[in-house]
Amino acid sequence: MARGDLSNDEWAVLAPLLPVQAARGGQWRDHRQVVNGICWVKRTGSPWRDMPERYGPCKTAHRRFTRWAADGTWARLKAQVVALAELDDGVEWDAQADATIVRVHQHAAGAGKRGLTVTETQARESIGRSRGGLTTKVHTLADGRGRSLATLITxxxxxxxxxxIPLLALVRVPRPGGAGRPRTRPESVTADKAYSSRANREALRTRRIRATIPEPNDQIANRKRRGSLGGRPPAFDPIAYRRRNQVERGFNRRKHWRGVATRYDKNGANYQATLDLIEMLDWLRAVPDHKDPRDRT
Incomplete structure (x- = not known):
């Protein structure tokens, strides 16, 4: 087992969740070898052709990654691992929202246009243009330990x-034992001033979710200018707000993977699948009876 490969404990949790080969067709290459090869590419940010031979043909790893990205397998695997973590109360439902900017490498800027303009293609593939060049923004709603409950890219x-609000709509964690509807509502949401808006506060209030979001100075001034018509200032808990750093720590962990810190995927669905894969591995540490080998003495 090379550095960065899935440990035996991690593989014992993940293996039963992977797709099973159909009765017909050619023999699939071993899942563990291929997944380790995919992880090597995403961890190092290297081209697929530079993947070491011990992981098998690079075309096999690339084909399996893109196929599972297209059919939603990586997203399903992440959801199943989060559900396993919830069996042991491994999900902290004091959620935190934040976003981070990711630079888009020049090799990721050539997605097929298919009759669309360059601007329309970039919007479809979640690539934006700013003074810093081409960028993608990763939005995350994380649990109290910075592990992603929902992620989308723009x-x-x-x-x-x-x-x-779109992030909240993506949260679906099956109940322990599979009984009842999936849980979709965190107990609270903590976010910075960028998320302070009347629409967000009303949406959280309607769903009975506590909001810990500070008001920016312009909103405070506007409320005071209107006097009694401006309403009361929103409730804010500065003690709870101190824990917002957990979602930022989660971003830091993910950006240790160079395939996340810099976007090399041309297709937006493939970059979303890259995030799903890495976030799934982050959740593996919270699964019951799973021990992280780095915690051993």
Whole structure:
């Protein structure tokens, strides 16, 4: 087992969740070898052709990654691992929202246009243009330990505040034992000033989710200018707000993977699948009876 490969404990949890080969067709190459090869490419940010031979043909790894990205397998695997973590109360439902900017490498800027303009293609593939060049923004709603409950990508110039409600709509964690509807509502949401808007606060209030979001100075001034018509200031808990750094720590962990810190995927679905894969591995540490080998003495 090379550095960075899945440990035996991690593989014992993940193996039963992977797709099973159909009765007809050629023999699949071993899942563990291929998944380790995919992880090597995403961890190092190297081209697929540079993948070491011990992981098998690079075309096999690339084909399996893109196929599972297209049919939603990586997203399903992440959801199943989160559900396993919830069996042991491994999910902290004090959620935190944040976003981070990712630079888009020049090799990721050539997706097929298919009759679309360059601007329309970049919007479809979640690539934006700013003074810093081509960028993608990663929006995340994380649990109290910075592990992603929901993630979506947009062009880099997209506003953070408009993504909070879509993120909440993506949260679906099956109940322990599979009984009842999946859980979709965190107990609270903590976010910075970029998420302060009337629409966001009303949406959280309607779903009975506590909001810990500070007001920016312009909103405070506007409320005071209107006097009694401006309403009361929103509730804010500065003690709870101190824990917002967990979602930023989660971003830091993910950006240790160079395939996340810099986007090399041309297709937006492939970059989303890259995030799903890495976030799934982050959740593996919370699965019951799974021990992280780095915690051993």
């Amino acid at each position: 062009p880099g110039q997209a506003a953070d505040t408009r993504q909070l």
